[in-house]
Amino acid sequence: MPKVTIDGKEIEVAPGTRVIEAAKRVSVxxxxxxxxxxxSIAGNCRMCLVxxxxxPKLQIACHLQATDGMVVRTNTERVLKTRQHILEFLxxxxxxxxxxxDQAGECWLQDYYMKHGLYxxxxxxxxxxxxxxxxxxxxxxxxAERCILCSRCIRFCDEVSKTSELGIINRGDHGEIAVFxxxxxxxxxxxxxxxxxxxxxxxxxxxxxxxxxWYLKEEDSLCNGCSRGCNIQVHYNLDRPHHTGGERVMxxxxxxxxxxxxxxxxxxxxxxxxxxxxxxxxxxxxxxGKKFQEKTWEALIPEVARxxxxxxxxxxxxxxxxxxxxxxxxxxxxxxxxxxxxxxxSPNADGFQDDIxxxxxxxxxxxxxxxxxxxxxxxxxxxxAEQINRGEIKGLVVxxxxxxxxxxxxxxxxxxxRLAWSVFIGxxxxxxxxxxxxxxxxxxxxxxEGTFTNFEGRVQKFNKVLEPLGQARSEWxxxxxxxxxxxxxxxxxxxxxxxxELALAESFFHGMxxxxxxxxxxxxxxxxxxxxxxxxxxxxxx
Amino acid sequence: xxxxxxxxxxxxxxxxLAEFEQDGGYQAxxxxxxxxxxxxxxVEEVKKSNLRGLGGAGFPAGMKWSLVPQNxxxxxxxxxxxxxxxxxxxxxxYILRHVPHLLLEGIIIAAxxxxxxxxxxxxxxxxxxxxxxxxxxxxxxxxKGYLGKQIFGREFALDxxxxxxxxxxxxxxxxxxxxxxxxxxxxxxxxxxxxxxVGLFGCPTVINNVETxxxxxYILNRGAEWFAKLGSEKNGGLRLFSVSGxxxxxxxxxxxxxxxxREIIYTHAGGIRGDRKLKAVVPGGLSAAIFRADEIDVGMxxxxxxxxxxxxxxxxxxxxxxxxxxxxxxxxxxxxxxxESCGQCSPCREGTGWVSKILRRVAEGRGRTGDVNNLLxxxxxxxxxxxxALADGAAMxxxxxxxxxxxxxxxxxxxxxxxxDGTALETQTLHDTSHMSHVGS
Numbered sequence: 001m002p003k004v005t006i007d008g009k010e011i012e013v014a015p016g017t018r019v020i021e022a023a024k025r026v027s028v029x030x031x032x033x034x035x036x037x038x039x040s041i042a043g044n045c046r047m048c049l050v051x052x053x054x055x056p057k058l059q060i061a062c063h064l065q066a067t068d069g070m071v072v073r074t075n076t077e078r079v080l081k082t083r084q085h086i087l088e089f090l091x092x093x094x095x096x097x098x099x100x101x102d103q104a105g106e107c108w109l110q111d112y113y114m115k116h117g118l119y120x121x122x123x124x125x126x127x128x129x130x131x132x133x134x135x136x137x138x139x140x141x142x143x144a145e146r147c148i149l150c151s152r153c154i155r156f157c158d159e160v161s162k163t164s165e166l167g168i169i170n171r172g173d174h175g176e177i178a179v180f181x182x183x184x185x186x187x188x189x190x191x192x193x194x195x196x197x198x199x200x201x202x203x204x205x206x207x208x209x210x211x212x213x214w215y216l217k218e219e220d221s222l223c224n225g226c227s228r229g230c231n232i233q234v235h236y237n238l239d240r241p242h243h244t245g246g247e248r249v250m251x252x253x254x255x256x257x258x259x260x261x262x263x264x265x266x267x268x269x270x271x272x273x274x275x276x277x278x279x280x281x282x283x284x285x286x287x288x289g290k291k292f293q294e295k296t297w298e299a300l301i302p303e304v305a306r307x308x309x310x311x312x313x314x315x316x317x318x319x320x321x322x323x324x325x326x327x328x329x330x331x332x333x334x335x336x337x338x339x340x341x342x343x344x345x346s347p348n349a350d351g352f353q354d355d356i357x358x359x360x361x362x363x364x365x366x367x368x369x370x371x372x373x374x375x376x377x378x379x380x381x382x383x384x385a386e387q388i389n390r391g392e393i394k395g396l397v398v399x400x401x402x403x404x405x406x407x408x409x410x411x412x413x414x415x416x417x418r419l420a421w422s423v424f425i426g427x428x429x430x431x432x433x434x435x436x437x438x439x440x441x442x443x444x445x446x447x448x449e450g451t452f453t454n455f456e457g458r459v460q461k462f463n464k465v466l467e468p469l470g471q472a473r474s475e476w477x478x479x480x481x482x483x484x485x486x487x488x489x490x491x492x493x494x495x496x497x498x499x500x501e502l503a504l505a506e507s508f509f510h511g512m513x514x515x516x517x518x519x520x521x522x523x524x525x526x527x528x529x530x531x532x533x534x535x536x537x538x539x540x541x542x
Numbered sequence: 543x544x545x546x547x548x549x550x551x552x553x554x555x556x557x558x559l560a561e562f563e564q565d566g567g568y569q570a571x572x573x574x575x576x577x578x579x580x581x582x583x584x585v586e587e588v589k590k591s592n593l594r595g596l597g598g599a600g601f602p603a604g605m606k607w608s609l610v611p612q613n614x615x616x617x618x619x620x621x622x623x624x625x626x627x628x629x630x631x632x633x634x635x636y637i638l639r640h641v642p643h644l645l646l647e648g649i650i651i652a653a654x655x656x657x658x659x660x661x662x663x664x665x666x667x668x669x670x671x672x673x674x675x676x677x678x679x680x681x682x683x684x685x686k687g688y689l690g691k692q693i694f695g696r697e698f699a700l701d702x703x704x705x706x707x708x709x710x711x712x713x714x715x716x717x718x719x720x721x722x723x724x725x726x727x728x729x730x731x732x733x734x735x736x737x738x739x740v741g742l743f744g745c746p747t748v749i750n751n752v753e754t755x756x757x758x759x760y761i762l763n764r765g766a767e768w769f770a771k772l773g774s775e776k777n778g779g780l781r782l783f784s785v786s787g788x789x790x791x792x793x794x795x796x797x798x799x800x801x802x803x804r805e806i807i808y809t810h811a812g813g814i815r816g817d818r819k820l821k822a823v824v825p826g827g828l829s830a831a832i833f834r835a836d837e838i839d840v841g842m843x844x845x846x847x848x849x850x851x852x853x854x855x856x857x858x859x860x861x862x863x864x865x866x867x868x869x870x871x872x873x874x875x876x877x878x879x880x881x882e883s884c885g886q887c888s889p890c891r892e893g894t895g896w897v898s899k900i901l902r903r904v905a906e907g908r909g910r911t912g913d914v915n916n917l918l919x920x921x922x923x924x925x926x927x928x929x930x931a932l933a934d935g936a937a938m939x940x941x942x943x944x945x946x947x948x949x950x951x952x953x954x955x956x957x958x959x960x961x962x963d964g965t966a967l968e969t970q971t972l973h974d975t976s977h978m979s980h981v982g983s
Contacts, residue, residue, distance in 0.1 A: 041732065043732045044887050044929070045888055046888050046889055058926065081923075086889060086927070089891075092895070093892060125896065125903065128895075167727070170885075171710070171884055172885045173880070173885065173892055173895035174885070
């Protein structure tokens with residue numbers, strides 16, 4: 001194993017390790033733009049030039065392989081001066097339009113200027129004009145003037161999405177990123193080029209100008225868009241509702257997880273966040289004739305509990321629910337109430353799939369439901385429909401799903417009007433919520449915590465990012481309240497307590513620790529960019 | 543002085559295969575199989591000849607061959623760099639135009655030495671006539687059985703493909719050339735791996751210049767020692783000097799490595815035009831550092847010129863007389879690099895363009911205090927910081943022109959006009975990019 005010394009710190013690394021990686025491991029900061037751990041080495045930005053003993057020229061740390069006895073210095077006068085000038089070169093033709101640039105605040109040119117630049121500009125020449133605000137696809141906007149030609153986006157499209165829409169046209173300082181003639185940047189992973197663009201050249205058409213990024217707050221979470229369970233961050237805004245018409249979730253960003261999604265997420269997941277703020281059910285209601293009447297939780301919970309206890313009630317479990325919620329439903333309805341009528345209804349389980357991230361099953365917890373004993377069975381659902389049609393089932397508990405649409409897709413004919421009553425527990429309106437007897441508003445995944453089990457059997461935790469909108473409550477709290485009302489005193493302070501019980505009860509979950517699961521992923525931006533001691537810099541400014 | 547290659551440079555004439563053979567052509571290639579049953583011995587012979595890479599880098603040719611791994615299970619390719627683009631250099635054009643069979647004979651020898659069965663000739667796009675002559679020669683060689691499945695009736699196959707470039711200087715850089723040959727944009731590659739190990743289509747590849755290969759038949763016919771003795775220490779043989787600029791007789795002169803620059807200018811090229819005084823000389827193509835008139839007593843080989851902080855390069859000798867404005871000459875030079883930078887590395891992409899804009903402004907009489915120092919400062923961060931040598935090639939003239947003729951730059955900035963001819967360039971309108979002919983293409 002080669003042993004290298006970087007700024008006096010010795011480290012042993014695997015053969016073939018790049019110096020930039022070795023440096024990161026001993027917390028030495030070699031700045032870069034073009035390097036990305038998930039892409040091939042381009043070596044074009046030259047920010048990571050370092051001094052190596054016995055080598056007359058400075059070497060780029062991203063390409064240089066660490067060899068035994070190598071002595072690297074990243075902080076000599078020569079390195080710092082060169083770094084400063086590389087930055088100066090990168091800004092020669094940069095338009096410096098930060099005040100109107102959506103990247104401002106998370107721009108590596110700004111950050112590195114404050115850390116490695118801090119020179120007085122001496123560019124007195126006209127800058128080269130290039131196309132600005134060019135939509136190169138449905139999700140991405142290009143500003144060629146801000147581009148530093150690091151080629152990360154090109155390499156992403158060549159190597160990760162394997163769609164190769166992008167290239168560099170023209171030569172020298174007239175070079176610019178462009179889509180090939182007749183093409184547009186429209187692949188299932190387009191949005192990732194915005195994440196990896198270190199400057200304001202590629203911005204997100206969905207997010208552009210919604211909000212300055214320094215107003216955003218962020219919290220780790222999981223994407224619920226398919227059974228991959230990509231690790232994400234939810235970026236949200238609470239303090240300035242007037243900027244965005246009261247909407248809270250502003251954008252989703254992938255979070256690095258070596259075993260699940262690396263640095264990436266798909267566009268379907270990335271832009272599938274609007275339901276957190278749109279079309280929400282905010283208030284418990286009960287049907288009075290053709291109209292809904294607003295009720296309090298205190299009034300409705302006993303009423304629904306009474307209906308459940310009155311006659312045979314079927315429960316349609318959703319793979320959109322967390323492990324804890326499915327476990328709790330099973331515990332209350334099957335174990336405590338002795339019901340045989342629990343069914344899994346899976347929405348959108350046969351969508352688009354590829355061999356990158358996207359799974360055909362658009363539910364985050366199908367595997368978790370299966371491990372808890374619930375699998376989709378068209379025969380069982382057909383059987384249920386027939387019992388409903390014969391009037392044998394009196395009540396129906398639905399979690400979020402549009403049962404009409406699902407049954408129609410499965411070719412099952414159920415006359416739901418034969419039911420004596422139904423309760424819809426969900427976050428967003430649909431046909432089912434419009435026709436149920438009771439509607440109880442529930443939290444979206446960003447408004448509660450819990451775990452999903454992805455298709456590979458990986459159990460991952462998602463955090464509560466936001467308070468539930470309106471009067472919404474998380475499903476496990478609603479079930480717990482119903483159980484209490486039904487005389488089965490359960491009391492969980494948090495989802496973690498349910499998981500603890502679940503891990504003891506179910507062999508699949510044995511040994512798993514809810515608290516440790518928070519370590520599942522890490523922040524994608526800190527993985528892709530060296531840390532910048534922002535506070536130190538601010539002291540300089542003040 | 544005996545002429546080797548240049549004896550074929552007969553104006554208006556291209557030697558056909560028959561004519562070339564009549565003059566002893568293809569003898570060396572025909573004999574190489576029996577003379578060197580083990581190709582390794584041939585590599586050793588070329589090492590002994592001290593043949594250097596005459597494209598410009600001067601890397602010992604035999605040494606280059608010995609770095610090619612023969613045990614990878616992949617084919618070894620020979621790529622001939624005929625993308626002669628270094629300003630002031632036009633010797634390969636003469637070979638391709640007058641005696642393309644000499645190159646083909648050299649290719650056969652190099653192919654045998656390196657176990658190559660496919661060779662690519664990457665020829666500069668603008669060389670239309672030389673291309674026609676080369677293509678015709680390749681066809682003649684195929685028809686005659688000197689190329690193809692069994693060359694000279696031997697169990698040795700060799701195919702030669704001629705590929706035309708599209709006009710980019712950077713495609714003469716060997717890895718930029720490989721990218722272009724593979725159908726990609728001419729972006730030089732990161733090294734290592736070097737092309738000898740991972741070259742064309744990921745296979746071990748020998749890349750040699752036209753002139754380097756064209757000397758091989760002579761080395762085989764007359765011996766490595768004879769060839770080595772023609773030149774100077776460690777710099778074997780003759781080479782073709784392209785002499786241009788303010789001399790009486792510009793042209794290609796075949797002279798020993800190590801010949802003095804004074805002799806090239808005054809003896810062979812007939813001295814300075816119109817009895818004017820010599821002012822400066824670029825010794826090895828535009829990318830070489832410039833000499834003042836008092837520095838021309840220097841031996842023109844790779845090692846002696848390196849010792850003088852310049853380079854033998856492509857042996858393009860550009861002579862400037864006393865009427866030359868060095869400031870304008872440097873502007874034209876830097877405009878070239880700004881135009882030809884591939885744009886991959888930040889220091890080169892931005893530096894060459896920036897420098898040429900500053901020089902344009904100075905040349906227009908709009909120079910500012912500090913411009914000259916800024917140019918030198920920018921220059922010191924362009925060289926040695928990039929993937930390929932283009933930025934170094936721009937930095938070398940930039941630094942040397944300014945350091946050796948600083949008073950001319952200071953004068954131009956102060957007075958707004960040339961110290962030499964008293965004029966300034968016309969001011970370009972804002973964002974006039976007509977001097978960047980590739981814009982929009």
